[in-house]
Every structure is written in C-alpha cells, then in structure tokens.
Amino acid sequence: MTREPAHWCVRHHRTLAYDITECSSLFSPENTALLLPGRLEGGRRFVVLDRQVARHHGEEISSYFAHRGIDAKIVLFTAGEAGKTFDRYLDLLRELDAFPIHRRDEPIIAIGGGVLTDVVGYVASSYRRGVPHVKVPTTLMGYVDAAVGIKNGINFNGHKNRLGSFEPPLRVLLDRGFLNTLPHSHILNGVCEIIKLAIIKDAHLFHLLEIHGSESIDARFQNDTGEAILRRAISGILEELEPDLFESNLMRTMDFGHTFCYGLEARHEDHLLHGEAVLLDIVVSVLIAQRRHLISVSETDRIFRLIDTLGIALDGALLDPELMWRSLLDRVEHRNGHQSVPMPNPLGHCVFLNDISRREIERSVEELEKWRNPGYEPACECRS
Numbered sequence: 001m002t003r004e005p006a007h008w009c010v011r012h013h014r015t016l017a018y019d020i021t022e023c024s025s026l027f028s029p030e031n032t033a034l035l036l037p038g039r040l041e042g043g044r045r046f047v048v049l050d051r052q053v054a055r056h057h058g059e060e061i062s063s064y065f066a067h068r069g070i071d072a073k074i075v076l077f078t079a080g081e082a083g084k085t086f087d088r089y090l091d092l093l094r095e096l097d098a099f100p101i102h103r104r105d106e107p108i109i110a111i112g113g114g115v116l117t118d119v120v121g122y123v124a125s126s127y128r129r130g131v132p133h134v135k136v137p138t139t140l141m142g143y144v145d146a147a148v149g150i151k152n153g154i155n156f157n158g159h160k161n162r163l164g165s166f167e168p169p170l171r172v173l174l175d176r177g178f179l180n181t182l183p184h185s186h187i188l189n190g191v192c193e194i195i196k197l198a199i200i201k202d203a204h205l206f207h208l209l210e211i212h213g214s215e216s217i218d219a220r221f222q223n224d225t226g227e228a229i230l231r232r233a234i235s236g237i238l239e240e241l242e243p244d245l246f247e248s249n250l251m252r253t254m255d256f257g258h259t260f261c262y263g264l265e266a267r268h269e270d271h272l273l274h275g276e277a278v279l280l281d282i283v284v285s286v287l288i289a290q291r292r293h294l295i296s297v298s299e300t301d302r303i304f305r306l307i308d309t310l311g312i313a314l315d316g317a318l319l320d321p322e323l324m325w326r327s328l329l330d331r332v333e334h335r336n337g338h339q340s341v342p343m344p345n346p347l348g349h350c351v352f353l354n355d356i357s358r359r360e361i362e363r364s365v366e367e368l369e370k371w372r373n374p375g376y377e378p379a380c381e382c383r384s
C-alpha cells in the first residue's frame with residue numbers, strides 16, 4: 001500500500017512595531033525614556049557606548065543608572081568602520097554572556113553611531129536567538145539612516161555588511177543634542193545620505209538643502225530649518241522602508257548611491273567614510289542618468305552646485321571603474337540576478353536600470369572633473 005507523504009505548512013505572522021521618538025536630556029535622572037519598555041528601577045542593563053560619546057556623557061550616563069539602582073555594565077566601543085568586525089561582535093557577545101541580562105525586560109542599550117548600532121543590533125538579534133535592544137544614534141548618519149531601520153550587520157570576508165540580520169529595535173531615541181560634539185566631517189557624512197534621499201525621492205527636500213543646507217550644517221542641525229530637514233529626511237526614509245522592511249522587493253529606491261561604492265569603501269576603509277563613498281557613487285550614477293537623458297543638464301548642474309555649496313569634498317581620484325564594475329557585479333548577486341540600479345528620473349523620482357555597461361561607468365568617471373567646474377557645458381549629444 002502506498003501512502004501519501006505527510007505535509008505540514010507552518011504559517012505565522014509576526015506583528016512588527018517600534019517607535020522612533022525625538023527626545024532630549026536622555027540622561028536626566030527623572031527621564032525614563034531610556035528604560036522603557038522594561039524595568040525602571042533595579043535589575044541590570046548591558047550598555048554599549050561609543051568611546052567618543054563617553055568622553056562627553058560618560059559620567060552622566062553612569063550616574064543615571066546608579067540613581068535608579070540599576071546595575072549597568074557599560075562597555076566602551078571604539079567606532080569607525082574598522083570596528084565592524086566579527087572579532088568585535090564576538091567580544092561583545094562574550095561580555096554580554098558574562099554579565100548577563102534577563103531575556104525580556106532588560107533590553108540592551110546601544111548608544112553611538114551607525115557602526116555601533118549595526119554591530120550591537122546584530123549582537124542582540126543573535127544572543128539567545130534574539131533579545132530586545134534600544135538604539136540611541138549619536139551621529140547624523142545614525143540619526144537619519146542607520147538607527148531608524150531594522151538592518152544590523154558586520155563586515156566579513158572583505159565585504160561590507162556581509163553578515164547581519166533584520167531585527168527591529170524596541171525603540172529608537174533621537175536626541176539632536178549629540179550632534180553638538182560630532183566632528184564636522186561626520187556631520188557632512190550624514191548629509192550625504194540626506195542628499196541621496198533628496199535626489200532619488202524628494203525634490204522638495206533637495207530645495208530645502210539648497211536654501212537652508214549650509215546654515216543647518218553650521219548650526220549642527222540645532223536650528224529650526226535643521227530640524228525640518230531631519231524630520232523630512234526620516235519621514236522619507238521610513239516611507240520607503242516601512243512597506244518592505246525585510247526587502248522582499250529588491251528594487252529599492254534607497255539603494256541609490258549604494259551600488260558602485262562597496263569596493264571603494266572596503267579598499268579605503270581607513271579614510272573614506274560611508275557617506276563619502278555613497279556620494280561618489282551618487283555622482284557617477286547621476287552622470288550615467290544624465291547621459292541617458294533621465295535627468296537634464298540643469299538638474300545635473302544643480303546637484304554638483306549643491307555638493308559644492310554644502311562644502312562637501314569629492315575625492316574623484318579614488319574612483320576606479322574596474323572596482324566599481326566589480327561592485328556592480330556583486331550587487332547583481334545581492335539583487336537576485338538583476339542590476340536593479342536606482343536612478344533619478346527626473347530629480348526627486350526613481351527608475352531602475354538593468355543594463356549599465358562598464359563603459360558607462362568609465363565615461364562618468366572621466367567626465368566627473370569637468371562637471372565640477374562651474375559653467376561646464378557638455379557636448380550636444382548629452383543635452384536633454
């Protein structure tokens with residue numbers, strides 16, 4: 001007698017919700033934002049704190065936990081891309097395991113930039129198959145991008161973010177005050193991600209950057225226009241992320257500027273910041289888009305003028321078409337066999353390309369310096 005094979009199909013829907021909340025005076029003794037949801041008094045907290053942030057807020061943070069009778073293990077973390085390694089991930093896991101924490105009501109607290117929140121998010125998502133964590137971004141990159149989504153990761157085998165997880169934080173606490181001590185280069189680093197969003201999704205944000213970008217950078221985004229730019233940027237990113245947090249659709253608008261830059265970032269890890277690499281990718285992409293008449297000459301010119309006005313230096317000498325082509329090929333694997341390269345069409349809107357050639361990358365790199373000269377007029381064939 002032949003029997004039908006048994007078959008089970010497991011379906012489960014996990015509701016995913018987390019808050020992203022602006023706040024200030026996070027370490028005032030009466031402020032409970034950092035502890036919610038979880039125990040407000042007593043118990044333990046595993047806190048990973050950026051070493052630079054500790055210089056300015058370390059004592060305040062220790063006093064905060066002491067005031068509440070919480071046994072806090074505060075681990076200092078040296079950030080920078082070089083800190084996003086498997087070894088650092090394991091070091092944190094060992095420290096956590098030796099501490100340890102309750103599985104549910106003592107969330108891990110991550111206070112730092114994108115490197116720290118990416119690594120700690122991965123620690124939290126893998127320890128005991130997942131314990132809750134809270135993110136407190138202290139860089140502009142973290143504030144507008146790295147900490148507001150659900151992606152965590154570390155670099156591995158020479159590749160950016162090759163290991164990682166999708167795991168939402170319990171909550172994200174946004175305190176612009178941290179930006180007061182952030183070095184200028186890292187303010188500009190975060191601005192590069194805002195420019196990305198503006199070019200590919202939000203022409204009004206681009207206009208805001210043209211009018212108020214410089215003064216907001218000078219004010220380290222502590223002014224009203226700075227606040228408006230940051231709020232608009234976060235809302236825009238979340239509009240893109242929220243419908244597809246787990247990236248089922250691999251045609252992602254937010255991948256603009258994240259195609260050709262991966263190899264550059266890995267090669268120049270010690271002196272090229274993530275946002276700077278993204279901006280190099282953006283200008284090469286923009287020139288490909290311009291040659292294909294997806295954006296006009298005047299839009300292209302506006303993009304170069306904005307970068308200049310905001311005082312962001314582009315080191316075109318780092319561009320290497322062969323490396324960028326290889327990065328694109330790696331992205332094809334990542335995007336399941338398609339290039340799916342987002343391109344502006346027109347400024348503030350996105351289309352996807354699947355037929356970018358190596359020659360187009362080379363030509364854009366060759367043309368880049370010319371476009372950086374005010375008043376550059378491209379040959380008639382590339383006019384729209």
Ligand SMILES: NC(=O)c1ccc[n+]([C@@H]2O[C@H](COP(=O)([O-])OP(=O)(O)OC[C@H]3O[C@@H](n4cnc5c(N)ncnc54)[C@H](O)[C@@H]3O)[C@@H](O)[C@H]2O)c1
Binds near residue numbers: 112
């Ligand atoms: N998960 C995501 O969706 C996502 C999105 C964008 C970027 N990222 C990742 O973010 C990383 C880059 O993040 P980053 O630019 O914040 O780098 P980072 O975390 O290395 O921080 C930059 C520098 O600023 C210092 N610092 C942090 N806060 C400070 C403060 N308030 N005052 C003074 N100094 C301070 C740090 O010590 C470090 O030296 C990259 O690895 C990138 O892949 C992740």
